Amino acid sequence: MTSYTIKEINDILKGKLIGNTTQSIEGPEQLQNANSNHITFIGSTKYVKHWADSKACAAVVNDNLNVEPGDNRALIKVKNADLAMAKILELFNPPAPEFETDIHPTAVIHETAKIGEGCKIGANCYVGKNVELGDGVILYPNVCVFDETTIGNNTIAWSGTVIRERCIIGSHCIFHTNVSIGADGFGYRPSDDGHGLVKIPQIGNVIIGHYVEIGANSCVDRAKFSATIVGDGCKIDNLVQIAHNSVMGRFCIMAGHSGLAGSVTLGDGVIIGGSASIKDHTTIESGATVGAGSGVMNNVKAGETVLGYPAQDARDMLKQWVAMRRLAKK
Template identity: 65%
Template sequence: MKTFTIQQINDVIKGELLSNTTQLITGPEQLEQAGESQITFIGHKKYAKSWDTCKACAVIINADIELTPIDNKAIIKVKNADVAMAMVLEMFVEEGPVFDTAIHPTATIHATATIGEGCQIGAGCYIGKNVVLGKGVTLYPNVTILDETSIGAATTIWSGSVIREKCVIGAYCIIHPNATIGADGFGFRPSPDGRGLIKIPHIGNVVIGNGVEIGANSCVDRGKFSATTIGDGCKIDNLVQIGHNSKMGRCCIMAGSSGLAGSVTLGDGVIVGGGACISDHVTLGNGVQVGGQSGVINNFSDGAKVLGYPAIDSRDALKQWVILRKLVKESKSHNYS
């Protein structure tokens, strides 16, 4: 078990240490559940009153929060408690699963594949023809990498993931369990005789930049003609669908169960809330924020904040909801059925 003194923690987060503790810290925990050897954090004033009853031996707080010092309980003030806590969590990260051998004997690796220095390949992995793995790539057990795919240095792919043929994945990416990269795009048209559907082949690929993280059970479909692209630094949650030929800029965020239909274009820094859906051929500019459960069917320019179904400017959506609540109250007061 890792332990740190409060001074060692403060040396990392570089806050203002307002009071001290002699207790060795065994890990971080949320405010209500923290024990006597743990550190917690308060990022909003409304939670400050809980500090008096919290059992934690230390707390990280935002600069605008004031707490009463308690004997042998440390207080560290920082500009952003959420960022500081992320740094503390990094200190307590344990080493991942251990590979007894760098390349497990049950892994199947095509003779034409290129395996970079320091790669680790777990049991049951399949690596196809002309695949290229950069230095330090880690494939956990039962990962499938199909023909002519390339994966950049220090990328980690967790068990059950499938990377289809001819895809390109950058360096320092993390792909979580059972994600699929390069599945066929969803394209069908009614057959001329009216008796069924014609499947549209998708002969493109997926190109993923550096530092991208893709959550468990998410899917990125291959392009119909060219590539579905995900820019550097994008973070994609679990159970996310990205349709064929979509293009994501740099450092976009997509929360769980959200989705992009085909040929969607996102600028840099777009945030898509959980369960939100973006219709096909929609373009969202840099920094657009889409509220959870929204349905976006129109283009929005840089910096827009949208909400609702169909999504509109968030301020207008909130005003509409207030008006609807007032109408409901009025109808009840007049006993309208």
Template identity: 65%
Template sequence: MKTFSIEEITTLVNGEQIGLCEDIINAPEQIENAVKGNVTFIGSSKYARLWENSNASAAIVYEGINIVPEEGKAFIKVKNPDLAMAVLLEAFEPESPCFEIDIHPTAVIDKTATLGKGCKVGANSYIGKNVTLGDNVVIYPNVSIFDDTTIGNETVIWSGTVIRERTKIGSHCIFHINVSIGADGFGYRPSSDGRGLVKIIHIGNVVIGNAVEIGANSCVDRGKFSSTILGDGCKIDNLVQIGHNSVLGRCCIMAGHSGLAGSVTLGDGVIIGGSASIKDHVTIHSGAKVGAGSGVIADVPAGKSVVGYPACDSREKMKQWVALRKLGRS
């Protein structure tokens, strides 16, 4: 178990210690559940009232909050408690599951595949023809990587993930369990005789940049032609759908259960809230935000926030909701 003194934690998060505490910190914990030996977080005055009844030994506190620790406890004041939390959680992170053998004997690796230095491949994984893995790629058990795929250095792929042929993946990516990369896009047209549906074959691929993280059970479909693209630094939550030929700029965020239909374009830094859905061929420009549960059917200008179904400017939608409530009272 990892442990730290208050002074060590203060140094880690680049904070200012207020008060004295001799307890050894063995874990971070939310303020309601914290016990002696835990450090907690107070990011706003909303949570400051909970400190009085907390058993935590210490708290990382937003520097603008005017409260003081009790005797024998300590505060560590920081400019951004969320970023401090990220640093501290990384310090306390347990070791990842270990590989007793770098390449498990039950893994099937085609003779034409190329593995860089330090790669690890877990049990029952499959690596197809002409696949190229960079240095220190980690493939956990039961992963399938199909032909002509390239994966950059330090990428980690968790169990159950399937990466279809011709996919290109950058370095330092993380794919969590059961991610699907490069499946056929959803495309059908009525047959000429009107008796069925004709499948539209998708012959493109998926291109994923560096430092992209994709959550469990999310899907990124291949392009009908050319590529579905995720730019550097994109973060995709669990249970997200990204349709064929969609293009995401740098550092986009998509929360759980959200989805892009085909040929959607996101600029840099776009944020899509949970369960939001985006119509095909829509462009959401850089810095725009889409509220949770919204349905976007038209382009969104840069920096705009939209909410509702159909989505419109957030301030305008708030006015509409207020007007509807007033109608209900009349």
């Protein structure tokens, strides 16, 4: 079992050590669930009160909080406890599942596919015609990569992921289980005779930048023409929908159950809260934030925070909610 002393952990975090503990630290845990061999973290004032009752031998604490360590307990004060805990989690992170062979004998790989050095391809994977995998790509069992797709170095696709034809994937990406990339966009029009719907061909592709992470069961649809684009460094949660011809800038965040309709444009650093919906052909400029559960019907300016359904300036919406509560009490 991996364990560290409090000094070894502080050497990594480079924080201010207050107090001391002789306990070996065998992992991180929540305040209320920790035992005497755990380190925990306190990132805001509302958790300070739980420290006295916690069994943890140590805690990483924001340096603006007033906390005393106690007997045989230690605190490591840092600027940002969340980021410090990320380093601790890396220390205790279990290894990824191992491959007994680099390329499993049940994998089907087209003879024209180009496989980079150090790639690992699991059982029952499919790699199609003229696919190019960069160095160090990992395809866990039951991943499909269809024709003429390129994947950059050190990208990981977990089981059940499907990457359709002609997509372009950057390096160092992570696609969690059952991600769909490049399925047809949702395009239909009523037929001329008024009976039924006509499917609009979706002949574009998907382009995904570097260091993109996409959560389980999320979908990025191919474009009607041109490309659906996810910029470098974007982080997408589980169960997220990105529709055809949408364009995401760099380092955007989309929380679970949120969705972009067709031809939405996001600038850099846009944050979309959980279950938020963005209307088609809408532009959300760089640095804007959309609150959870909101419905964006109009363009959002750079740096603005919007909230509600339909979404509007968050301060105005909060004032309306307060006014409605007051009316309800009368």
